[in-house]
Amino acid sequence: MKIAVAGKGGSGKTTIAGTLARLMAQSGRHVVALDADTNPMLGVSVGLGAEETDILLSAREGLDSGETEHQPTLEGLVAEFGTEAPDGVQVVVVNRIDNIDPG
Amino acid sequence: MKPASGLRLAVVGKGGVGKSFIAGTLARLLAADGRKVVVLDSDPVAGAAVSMGMGVVTDSMLADAAFESPNGWRLHPGMGAATIIKSRSAVGPDGVRLLQSGKADVGGMSGTWPSIRAFGQVTRRLASDGVLxxxxxxxxxxxxxxxxxxxWAPYADTYLVVTTAGSMSLVTARRMIRLARQRGAEVLVVASRVESHSDTSAVAGWLDLPVFMSIPTDDAVREAEAGGLAPFDVAMDGPALQQVRALADRLVPSRKVNS
Structure with missing residues (x-):
C-alpha cells in the first residue's frame, strides 16, 4: 500500500509516519519511508537519531552534485538513496534545503 | 538608506513550536504601546491572525496588486510597500496590522500565485527602500x-529562531540558524513550550548558543488557541505571556523604561 501523511506543522505527521513504518516492517512487510519534506525529519521518528538524520544525503543533493543518476524506479531509488533504519525500514530523503537561494 | 528604527524580525522554526503565538503576541504588545506594527504572514496555513485576536482570516490578500510583466512580477503603479501596508492590510486591536498571502484553499495553491508574487514584491520593497x-x-x-x-523575509535583520527541546525542533533550528547566518542576520534563540530549566539548558547545549528568551508551556495559551482566541486577550497573566513581555522588553529596550 502507498500512504501519504499530511497535516499542519507540529501535529505529529512525522511521528505517525515513522511509527507506522516501524510497525509494518516488524510485521514482515517491506517498507520504504519516503521523506518529501524540505525539512526532513523522518529519520528521527524511525529511530536513526537526530545527528544521523541531519546529515542524510538527499536524492536532490546527490543529483545536483552530479554524483548520481535519476532513478525512475522505486527499487533504484532505494538502492541508490536508501538508508537502512531499524527493522529494515528503508529511509529515502527526497529534498533538503541547507543553502540560501537554491537553484 | 536610513536604518530602520523599528524592529525587522523574522520568526522561524519547526511547525507547532509557537511561531505564530510569539509573532502575534509580540505584535499586540508593541501595538498596545502605541507603536506602528505590521505582521507579515506568508504561511499557507492561517495562523498569525488567530494569535492576534482577529479570528480566522483566510483571505489571500493582494491578489490584484501585482501583474506579470515581461521582466517578471511588478506591483501596479502607485502601489508601494507603504501604500499597500497602510491601505490593504487588515486592522486589528490597537491598530495592529496584518498582511497575509497565499492561503491554501480547497483548490490548492494555484489560485494564490498572484497574491504570493505581490507579497514577495512588498517584502523586497521593505528591504530596499527604507520605507516604513x-x-x-x-x-x-x-x-x-x-x-x-x-x-521570503529579505527585510529581516534579526531571526527569532523558535524551538522546543524536542530533537526534530532542534535539528530544524540548527538548519534555520545556518540559513540566517548566510543572510548575515542576527540570530536570537527562543526556547518555547519549555517544561523545566533542563529544557532551556538542552536547547542552549544543542545549538551552542545562549537562549535569548525562554517561554514556558502555559495551559491558558493552549486553551486560548483551542478556542481560536488571542493569548494576549485571555492569557495575559499567565507565565508564557510574562515571558513574551520580557522578550519585547529585550527587543525594545526603551519599552521597559517607559512602562
Missing amino acids: GDWDVIGDLPAGPRHAAFN
Missing part, C-alpha cells in the same frame, strides 16, 4: 527552512 522605517515589521514564516532559504 519607524514601523515594526514582524514576519511569521511558514514552518521549516524552505521559505527562509528562498528569502
Whole structure:
C-alpha cells in the first residue's frame, strides 16, 4: 500500500509516519519511508537519531552534485538513496534545503 | 538608506513550536504601546491572525496588486510597500496590522500565485527602500527552512529562531540558524513550550548558543488557541505571556523604561 501523511506543522505527521513504518516492517512487510519534506525529519521518528538524520544525503543533493543518476524506479531509488533504519525500514530523503537561494 | 528604527524580525522554526503565538503576541504588545506594527504572514496555513485576536482570516490578500510583466512580477503603479501596508492590510486591536498571502484553499495553491508574487514584491520593497522605517515589521514564516532559504523575509535583520527541546525542533533550528547566518542576520534563540530549566539548558547545549528568551508551556495559551482566541486577550497573566513581555522588553529596550 502507498500512504501519504499530511497535516499542519507540529501535529505529529512525522511521528505517525515513522511509527507506522516501524510497525509494518516488524510485521514482515517491506517498507520504504519516503521523506518529501524540505525539512526532513523522518529519520528521527524511525529511530536513526537526530545527528544521523541531519546529515542524510538527499536524492536532490546527490543529483545536483552530479554524483548520481535519476532513478525512475522505486527499487533504484532505494538502492541508490536508501538508508537502512531499524527493522529494515528503508529511509529515502527526497529534498533538503541547507543553502540560501537554491537553484 | 536610513536604518530602520523599528524592529525587522523574522520568526522561524519547526511547525507547532509557537511561531505564530510569539509573532502575534509580540505584535499586540508593541501595538498596545502605541507603536506602528505590521505582521507579515506568508504561511499557507492561517495562523498569525488567530494569535492576534482577529479570528480566522483566510483571505489571500493582494491578489490584484501585482501583474506579470515581461521582466517578471511588478506591483501596479502607485502601489508601494507603504501604500499597500497602510491601505490593504487588515486592522486589528490597537491598530495592529496584518498582511497575509497565499492561503491554501480547497483548490490548492494555484489560485494564490498572484497574491504570493505581490507579497514577495512588498517584502523586497521593505528591504530596499527604507520605507516604513519607524514601523515594526514582524514576519511569521511558514514552518521549516524552505521559505527562509528562498528569502521570503529579505527585510529581516534579526531571526527569532523558535524551538522546543524536542530533537526534530532542534535539528530544524540548527538548519534555520545556518540559513540566517548566510543572510548575515542576527540570530536570537527562543526556547518555547519549555517544561523545566533542563529544557532551556538542552536547547542552549544543542545549538551552542545562549537562549535569548525562554517561554514556558502555559495551559491558558493552549486553551486560548483551542478556542481560536488571542493569548494576549485571555492569557495575559499567565507565565508564557510574562515571558513574551520580557522578550519585547529585550527587543525594545526603551519599552521597559517607559512602562
